[in-house]
Amino acid sequence: MKILKFGGTSVGSPERMNQVASIISSDDEPKVVVLSAVSGTTNSLVQLGEYLKSGDKNSARTLVDELKAKYDAFVDELLQSDELKAKGKSIIDEHFTLLSSAINLSFNEGLSKELLAQGELISTKLFVELLNQKGLSGQWLNALDFMRINEDDEPDIPHIAQNFPIKDFTIPGGLYITQGFICKNEKGEVDNLKRGGSDYSASLIGAALEASEVQIWTDIDGMHNNDPRVVKKTVSISELSFNEAAELAYFGAKILHPASILPAQKYDVPVRLLNTMQPEARGTIITSKEQDTGIKAVAAKDGITAIKIKSTRMLLAYGFLRKIFEVFEKYKTPVDMITTSEVAVSLTIDDDTNLSKIKEELEPFGTIEIDTNQSIICLVGDFVSDRPGIVKQVFDSLTEIPVRMISYGGSRHNISVLINSQYKVNALQCLNRDVFQLEEV
Numbered sequence: 001m002k003i004l005k006f007g008g009t010s011v012g013s014p015e016r017m018n019q020v021a022s023i024i025s026s027d028d029e030p031k032v033v034v035l036s037a038v039s040g041t042t043n044s045l046v047q048l049g050e051y052l053k054s055g056d057k058n059s060a061r062t063l064v065d066e067l068k069a070k071y072d073a074f075v076d077e078l079l080q081s082d083e084l085k086a087k088g089k090s091i092i093d094e095h096f097t098l099l100s101s102a103i104n105l106s107f108n109e110g111l112s113k114e115l116l117a118q119g120e121l122i123s124t125k126l127f128v129e130l131l132n133q134k135g136l137s138g139q140w141l142n143a144l145d146f147m148r149i150n151e152d153d154e155p156d157i158p159h160i161a162q163n164f165p166i167k168d169f170t171i172p173g174g175l176y177i178t179q180g181f182i183c184k185n186e187k188g189e190v191d192n193l194k195r196g197g198s199d200y201s202a203s204l205i206g207a208a209l210e211a212s213e214v215q216i217w218t219d220i221d222g223m224h225n226n227d228p229r230v231v232k233k234t235v236s237i238s239e240l241s242f243n244e245a246a247e248l249a250y251f252g253a254k255i256l257h258p259a260s261i262l263p264a265q266k267y268d269v270p271v272r273l274l275n276t277m278q279p280e281a282r283g284t285i286i287t288s289k290e291q292d293t294g295i296k297a298v299a300a301k302d303g304i305t306a307i308k309i310k311s312t313r314m315l316l317a318y319g320f321l322r323k324i325f326e327v328f329e330k331y332k333t334p335v336d337m338i339t340t341s342e343v344a345v346s347l348t349i350d351d352d353t354n355l356s357k358i359k360e361e362l363e364p365f366g367t368i369e370i371d372t373n374q375s376i377i378c379l380v381g382d383f384v385s386d387r388p389g390i391v392k393q394v395f396d397s398l399t400e401i402p403v404r405m406i407s408y409g410g411s412r413h414n415i416s417v418l419i420n421s422q423y424k425v426n427a428l429q430c431l432n433r434d435v436f437q438l439e440e441v
């Protein structure tokens with residue numbers, strides 16, 4: 001049994017949904033199909049939550065009306081018979097009644113999460129009707145019955161395994177359709193796995209059910225060597241290890257949710273990245289296999305803040321770093337990169353929610369310098385840290401770019417440099433030309 005996840009772009013139009021139906025019915029193997037919301041929907045629902053939070057009911061009403069009109073047209077094109085059209089319309093009416101009634105309720109975070117969940121609930125219900133139209137039967141499963149996170153926002157894989165409603169995957173052609181992204185929290189409230197979280201859902205379900213493979217179907221033929229939104233020429237990578245894929249996802253390769261590799265890696269379930277628009281393309285297979293292959297890809301993560309703590313008290317002292325890290329621990333703020341000298345330590349964070357409090361608590365330790373608008377450029381591959389020439393290759397390429405921090409040797413998979421975000425495009429282009437030998441102007 002396999003888990004197949006289709007993202008927002010793959011279910012973004014009636015035509016695309018039809019392609020998804022063909023892909024999942026091309027053989028008899030039982031499949032759990034995880035769908036995202038129709039592309040753009042979650043953004044609209046986030047916007048709706050913001051209007052409600054600020055009390056702007058008129059904008060909220062307009063947004064709900066426009067979104068409903070979009071879905072009415074979607075259903076009209078997707079479903080052909082009067083009977084199925086009526087079913088489709090009643091699905092839309094049910095969910096939009098909920099969205100409309102939210103406009104008159106007082107706003108709270110729980111309500112906003114309930115609103116966000118509607119996108120995936122609608123897309124999966126409409127998709128089951130499309131399968132009916134094609135003479136295929138798909139069983140709709142409510143992810144809120146089995147997907148759960150605990151009080152630290154950590155998914156509970158044993159709970160998913162225990163509560164997944166299907167236990168027997170031996171029925172040929174069995175298609176089980178469920179929602180990505182949404183879950184319940186420890187209080188039993190509707191919650192979610194954060195933006196882009198449907199990949200994570202698929203990986204968690206794959207781990208819980210010990211699937212033979214998790215497939216992430218999107219609009220590109222696998223993980224590319226560089227960000228196709230930034231550079232002109234990129235190539236698909238045929239194989240990656242779990243460690244390499246996790247680094248790329250974490251450091252900005254948008255094709256995968258940052259946390260999505262971990263469950264698959266823990267339960268050793270291969271992950272394959274495939275293209276809905278080009279199902280025959282090879283894509284990328286991600287497994288536990290490691291090879292010393294050199295640099296495979298580069299990704300960039302924006303919105304980074306660098307913090308430097310300078311103090312001569314660090315000299316020959318012990319316990320200094322522990323005290324600094326305790327401050328970040330207190331504010332539940334993860335640290336990404338770190339470099340030290342005898343008199344200073346620089347580190348980066350991507351969540352600056354508590355930056356002013358962190359700065360205040362660091363002040364007794366020394367002089368604090370903060371730089372915002374930074375990007376981490378992360379080169380990923382499999383290279384033992386003394387592989388000759390690997391660092392030279394990277395720094396020769398970046399000679400024109402001011403580098404703020406360098407991290408190398410922490411793992412055999414990663415060379416990271418921190419630069420001001422204004423140089424990001426240029427850095428990715430230079431690396432594409434010099435490290436990957438893909439021409440870039």
Ligand SMILES: Nc1ncnc2c1ncn2[C@@H]1O[C@H](COP(=O)(O)OP(=O)(O)O)[C@@H](O)[C@H]1O
Nearest residue numbers: 007008009218220222223224226227253254255
């Ligand atoms: N290294 C990369 N390899 C492939 N795609 C990437 C990479 N970096 C960024 N992307 C972007 O990720 C997009 C797919 O992810 P996403 O938009 O989340 O898809 P979906 O809607 O299917 O979840 C691609 O269209 C591509 O522009």
Ligand SMILES: N[C@@H](CC(=O)OP(=O)(O)O)C(=O)O
Nearest residue numbers: 007008036042195196197198
């Ligand atoms: N719909 C959610 C979850 C998701 O994963 O979407 P996508 O697969 O389109 O990135 C979001 O937009 O965040």
